[in-house]
Amino acid sequence: MIHKLITLFFFCSVFVFGQQTVQSPNGAIVVSVKEKNTLHLTIDYLGVTLVKDVNSDLIIEKKGSLVSASKFKKAKISSENKVIEAIIPTKNKMIQDSYNLLTLNYNHFNFEVRVYNNGIAYRYVTKLGRKDINISNEILDFNMTPEFTCYLPEEKTLISHFENYFKALNPNNISKGTIANLPLLFTKTNTPSISFTESNIYDYPHLFLQKKESGFKSIFPKVVLSTIKGKRDRAEIIGTEANYIAKTSGNRAFPWRVFMISPKDSDIISNNLVYQLANPLKIKNVSWIKPGKVAWDWWNANNIDGVDFESGINTETYKYYIDFASKYGLEYIILDEGWSKTTLNVKESNPNIDIPELVAYGKDKGVDIILWSLWRPLDEEMDTILTIFKNWGVKGVKIDFIQRADQYVVNFYERMAKKAAEYKMLVDYHGAFKPSGLRRAYPNVINYEGVKGLENCKWEDQITSEHELTLPFTRMTAGIMDFTPGGLDNVHKENFAARLDRPMVMGTRAHQLAMYVIYEAPLQMLSDTPSNYYREHETTDFISKIPTVWEKSLVLEAKVSDYIMMARKNGDTWYIGAMNDETPKEFIIDFSFLDTGNYHIRWMRDGVNSDKIARDYSIEEDSINNTSKMNIRLNKSGGWVAIITKSKN
Numbered sequence: 001m002i003h004k005l006i007t008l009f010f011f012c013s014v015f016v017f018g019q020q021t022v023q024s025p026n027g028a029i030v031v032s033v034k035e036k037n038t039l040h041l042t043i044d045y046l047g048v049t050l051v052k053d054v055n056s057d058l059i060i061e062k063k064g065s066l067v068s069a070s071k072f073k074k075a076k077i078s079s080e081n082k083v084i085e086a087i088i089p090t091k092n093k094m095i096q097d098s099y100n101l102l103t104l105n106y107n108h109f110n111f112e113v114r115v116y117n118n119g120i121a122y123r124y125v126t127k128l129g130r131k132d133i134n135i136s137n138e139i140l141d142f143n144m145t146p147e148f149t150c151y152l153p154e155e156k157t158l159i160s161h162f163e164n165y166f167k168a169l170n171p172n173n174i175s176k177g178t179i180a181n182l183p184l185l186f187t188k189t190n191t192p193s194i195s196f197t198e199s200n201i202y203d204y205p206h207l208f209l210q211k212k213e214s215g216f217k218s219i220f221p222k223v224v225l226s227t228i229k230g231k232r233d234r235a236e237i238i239g240t241e242a243n244y245i246a247k248t249s250g251n252r253a254f255p256w257r258v259f260m261i262s263p264k265d266s267d268i269i270s271n272n273l274v275y276q277l278a279n280p281l282k283i284k285n286v287s288w289i290k291p292g293k294v295a296w297d298w299w300n301a302n303n304i305d306g307v308d309f310e311s312g313i314n315t316e317t318y319k320y321y322i323d324f325a326s327k328y329g330l331e332y333i334i335l336d337e338g339w340s341k342t343t344l345n346v347k348e349s350n351p352n353i354d355i356p357e358l359v360a361y362g363k364d365k366g367v368d369i370i371l372w373s374l375w376r377p378l379d380e381e382m383d384t385i386l387t388i389f390k391n392w393g394v395k396g397v398k399i400d401f402i403q404r405a406d407q408y409v410v411n412f413y414e415r416m417a418k419k420a421a422e423y424k425m426l427v428d429y430h431g432a433f434k435p436s437g438l439r440r441a442y443p444n445v446i447n448y449e450g451v452k453g454l455e456n457c458k459w460e461d462q463i464t465s466e467h468e469l470t471l472p473f474t475r476m477t478a479g480i481m482d483f484t485p486g487g488l489d490n491v492h493k494e495n496f497a498a499r500l501d502r503p504m505v506m507g508t509r510a511h512q513l514a515m516y517v518i519y520e521a522p523l524q525m526l527s528d529t530p531s532n533y534y535r536e537h538e539t540t541d542f543i544s545k546i547p548t549v550w551e552k553s554l555v556l557e558a559k560v561s562d563y564i565m566m567a568r569k570n571g572d573t574w575y576i577g578a579m580n581d582e583t584p585k586e587f588i589i590d591f592s593f594l595d596t597g598n599y600h601i602r603w604m605r606d607g608v609n610s611d612k613i614a615r616d617y618s619i620e621e622d623s624i625n626n627t628s629k630m631n632i633r634l635n636k637s638g639g640w641v642a643i644i645t646k647s648k649n
Contacts, residue, residue, distance in 0.1 A: 045192050053142065059136040092272070092550070097276050119195075128251065136244045142215055150186050158406075161431050162433045185268070197274060199258055203252070207255070225241060269564070292331025294332035294525055295324055298336035299455060303502060304529055319358065332369065339353050355369070396446065405433045458499065465579070468507070469580070486543065489615075490511075511634075514579045514641045538619060542604055552568065557587055562583070587632050594624075599644050600645050
């Protein structure tokens, strides 16, 4: 939904000395555009150049450079000031969307540059006729000075699980030819940081960057013409590719190329441009879309104890999960890989699972069911499978091992979201590329993986507090992320061991719980076994009271990879989450963001001995108001999480 407040339009002169400029509403950001064979953009902030010479063009098969083949006609600047209402809000329900727009009108295309107070975005809108055209390439290259640190999510190829560590590197030390997924974050002392990503990708591949001798250039997956089945059900080998990256309509808007600009580290977290630039709502009825928390089986390998049946992938085990979810008010359980007859036949359940019985059992207890599937069966038999799921009473599908980002697969994401909405089903993409705004058009897209998450604790020792403190400033700037928190075997780095069936997690118990406030995930996992959650009732009860959508979000403290503290509001209740790396931290919380009146605060903090025994915690409570302040301390790899409710008297 969009609430328009004011719209202004005015014309400006055509290019003066070959250059045109447009600035942000507050005047801090200035973008200059000039044409020299291709289009060149320069981004300044308060008179200082941040990004120099972003080189851009579209290369059309048999026609060559779009810019060179087109004739400039006129330029126009317009201003927009509206409010977007998020259907499933993960930062703020009401989003201010104010920008100045420079439109360069050519005979064959328009070049649009939006400049916000917190970033810029540009795109091409072509006017080449209704027939399809082949895009041979999209040129995008830029350079960053070596004073910047680049947080780089490296990829070996363009076929990927898109689960990256963001390595902090000097651009000069990145090898030529290195491929990077997005987003990329560039930071520099006493200089605004820059996050680069994309938004509103339809019928077009995702963008990757490749290191040049100096700077970065765009690289795209080509159109896939044929595939070869691999040895495993989820393995797919690209057979032949076209020599172009997209076959698409000649009249269309291309994806936005987005440079977020953040004077403070806290501004990185607050940036919502990917969502703002995306297509508006395409679903008429959204009343059925229900975010919430979900009990997950795969991470804990169905390891439950204290029961009178053999745990595993069977009806009895999942009734146990449903009982657990019902007790703590969780909206869903997921049946992950193993529930179906085979991984390629999800039209039937395995003999030990009765899906209709589980759905009926869950319905009586207020718990719905989401089923796992590989992407290929759904791609090939989407209506058939969704009809079966619908008839069973299933409420969503977790789609896994997609691993591609070419045009066909991008179209699959949208086709899946649209079709699932027709069946009133949620979609959680795993083995998936980063989000790029699809959930604004289809709010039933309830989560994306595309993150190096907690599952990796099962086989490696790299999910450290530093990594967890890097993600909000990097991967999460693209959108929602299914990190899958909730591990209760909390240990410090020196005591960690990767275990496949009974995984540990690094950091304190309070550190793990703070993720439920900080990490944006409308469908948020509880990854550990119900048996552990029952044993840790106080912790589980605390998690159960934290929602997954937010009407308002504030970043109280933030430093990339070091610490973060956020306050988020749902209804009349506020929630605070704080996390830090291996260096203990102390903060003073100023509660002036609260409305007038008295409040009750209940918080979990690191226990006195949590520097040695990471699971040690303490839960305390007090009364506060909007003049109150509180000193808090986070131990190494620690955390702090609070729930603030209005007092009844």
